[in-house]
Amino acid sequence: MHYLDAVTARDQSGKKYLVFASNNYLGLTFASEVRQAAAAAALQQGTGSTGSRLTTGGVGAATILEKELAQFKHAEAALIFNTGYMTNLGVLFALAKPTDVIFSDELNHASIIDGCRISKARIVIYKHGDSRDLEQKLQQWEQAAQTKHNAVPVCRFIVSDGVFSMDGDIAPLPELVRLKQQYQATLVLDDAHAVGVLGNDGSGTAAHYHLEGQVDVQVGTLSKSLAAEGGYVAGKKIIIDYLRNKSRPFIFSTFLSPADMAAALAALRLLRKDAPAYLQRLRENTEYVRRALTAAGLPVVPGTTPIVPVIVGAADLAVKLEQRLRQEGILLSAIRPPTVAPGSSRLRITVTAAHTQTQLQQLVAALGRAWLECM
């Protein structure tokens, strides 16, 4: 697929599509400031970083970007990794030890699941978004810690997506913050789908709940609203310094290119300068699609974020709908097991600030027709 602008793309046969499947929530991959910054960086500094950040790969803009990301996330410091996936791996692997315990939401992203696994910490899965279940599980550990001294975990972690990538719902952060305080746990929150989406300044889940400064470790990605590639973690300086020195995915991989750093920095600055305008467009577009599809009788999972799941049920039906929409020039994703539970296959629509009203109407009309034909 070859993008023509932020929301249209062409496939290899030359067929054009309207895209409702990207994570380019603010449409910044085609903002002229972002493209010019990336092009200038490549022309002036070359196309690759040539090494790990700790050797020759120290791209200048990375330090500036980290400083601005930390300010944006209301944190003391930040550290950039090569992808959001590697950030979760790198953070959990470095921070959680085999004697520790991680409490993880059952619908957390695969990169969190993999990070938990490689840490070798004990993993306790709590029901999705269910703080009562989490509390019960924390209590059980507390009781075990008081009775069985050998099994006492050294540290507890609570880890959750901020916005869940397949359901589009928002983590119950006030409860997670309360529980992490009550049980002396470290709270790790992955805001990959929340930055550029939640909060008055677009800085994510903590800002959405007015809980800035309350999350210990905030993970994010540069590959969604920030229009580039890469991931980052923001938190207290002592944690970030530790990760810089101990996190293997950070240490042992060639760093991102100057163009990636310049693009992400330009996108972040655009967002910080004009957050209300970007967020208003995104929220209006999201509301329109959610309302119109619901009014047309489609089973939209209720919510407020631009991840709009339409539950189909059977996997083959979801694929049939996806293909039918492709014929009409609409690109969206059929999500099936194992990504989601059996029987909950769905169409996952992502809305962006860059879609026009006409394009949103095209989606609603095409999906309505396809639904009547296939269901």
Ligand SMILES: Cc1ncc(COP(=O)(O)O)c(C=O)c1O
């Ligand atoms: C919640 C979440 N975390 C992390 C990632 C990984 O980010 P990246 O694509 O930058 O590796 C994703 C990617 O889709 C995600 O949805």
